[in-house]
Amino acid sequence: MSDATRHSAPRTSLYTLSPLTKRRNATERRFKAYGLIAISIGVLALLVLLTSIFNNGRGAFMQTYVTLDVLLPAEKLDKNGNRDIEEMKAVSTFGYAPLITNALISRLDEIGFATDLKKKEIGAIVSKEAAAQLRNFVLANPDSLDTTVMFEFLAGGRIDGYMKGRVDHESAALDNKVSPEQLDIVDALVAAGSLEKRFNWAFLTAPDASGQRPEAAGLGVAFLGSLYMMIVVLFLALPIGVAASIYLEEFSKQSRLTDIIEVNISNLAAVPSIVFGILGLAIFINFAGLPQSAPIVGGLVLTLMTLPTIIISTRASLKSVPPSIRDAALGVGASKMQTVFHHVLPLAAPGILTGTIIGLAQALGETAPLLLIGMVAFVREYPAGPPEGFFDPASALPVQVYNWTQRADPAFVERASGAIIVLLIFLILMNAVAVMLRRRFERRW
């Protein structure tokens, strides 16, 4: 349509929409609808994910305990009677298990519950962990021999499952690890107040346990391992990343070399994390001879992985500081370094911190590279305090999740989901801190 015809077009009213406007409005409405649909799908997926994890994992935070008065006969636990710890150690957990069974049977007699189950089956109500707990107590308190002490023992995994609704009489009839008769005993014990479900602090503090005793498995070692790794990452990746970004952004002259470095930093951010694992295995373990499964190696690998994230976000926030601030500082005779450290860096700090925390959160959730450097090993010993602890074997939260999902007992599914909840809470907390820092320190200019 030429200008001439447009001018000669009949006068139109503002109250009627021209076909062009109608089409444009329709396109806009369609686009809005697509956006809403996309967001709804995302929110729905997130809700489904969170609900399923929460429903599966909720149980891990509760645990069933049996309270029993246990008689500790000296003639069985300390045959020579001289309370020598070394001699008492000769009695293994097999020597302690019957004491617990006896205590349980006498408790059943007390509440007048008759059963024709065998001793061994009655004893199976209590976790295998209980004998070790009892032995540790006696070895720590030899004076308690020949007295009756009240204990809270973990109930067996299936019993715990019954309390949480995972196991019932029907499924117990088909299960060779638990019988309906045992569940009747449990009902009686609950009625008598000797068996109850409580909040499970041990889930957060206890070390991992073998596949036979899911009820005792906890996140303690994985927790420490992750914490140590995050410390290593923070203390390596933050200074190195920030220093590199400041140099590249503020000091280096634009050249071929810096171009290549820049491109490669961006490329590194896109490298699959498992490749960093192989690198860590080759360099830190095979070449540098650092121990396997150690948080120091995990931390180093995750540092390499986090560096590009930190460098990219730091450079972006340095770039976003207006050049007029640099001019102002240089204009009053500040040196380059004073300009950067007195003016540019403080203004870029919120962005740098946010980037660092998001990088750390990424590192916290990373599993693949840790599998390659041996952090998937079964570790029951807590690592020592830092700095020696950095070289002790440990696990990590996401690896622990992976580990538990591999195990046969259904109780571990619950534990794995519980661990995911813990991990998610940490990630949310870290992101919240990032947002808070951003809000708090953000300055306008």
Added chain:
Amino acid sequence: MDTDEIKFSARGVQVYYGDTHAIKDVDVDIKSKTVTAFIGPSGCGKSTFLRCLNRMNDTIDICRVEGDIRLDGEDIYNRKVDPVQLRAKVGMVFQKPNPFPKSIYDNIAYGPRIHGLAASKAELDDIVEKSLRRGAIWDEVKDRLQAPGTGLSGGQQQRLCIARAIATEPEVLLMDEPCSALDPIATAQVEELIDELRTQYSVVIVTHSMQQAARVSQKTAFFHLGNLVEFGETGHIFTNPVDHRTESYITGRIG
């Protein structure tokens, strides 16, 4: 012309931005206790030349400066010269007011602090007050020295920036279109200030406003397409220009 009075002397200055020849063979002498105005159409190189005088162009990677610029007879592009020391002597005020996002007090105190001009807190307080007074903004801010400098109005911010620039006791003050972001009242205040500063400093001002150049300067240089077309007494330039390009510009035919 008495050579003692000459603060800056530039001879054969060439500036290149990459392949662009931005300043072509400029010779100029800037006297002390004088306001020198650089006028000319946009992109004529007047700001570029101004930024050569305190080596602010060093911060631009692709910029290359040739020729000879002397401050009190010393070549400022000499290898031995640290641009940081030069900038302490040659202060600068920018087109857009750019106070640091800090308190008014810290804005002024920053320069003296990094140059070690104050031995004690009291001395620093003194410098801050003196600078703000000379910047003609003391009365407006004396009760809120700890308030952020960015919270002031545009005109106040610019006067704060001028106060900041003179806090380090420079010998020359470069001003790059200091009033372009200000309203007429603030402009008048800044111009008044420039006139006062002339008693102690050599002031070089880049401006787009010929009226401003006529009002505040004693010497005027007209730049066109990277060349210094004409340089002389302000009165002469505006009433009796020698070059026809100057005449065209001041009468509004080019610009």
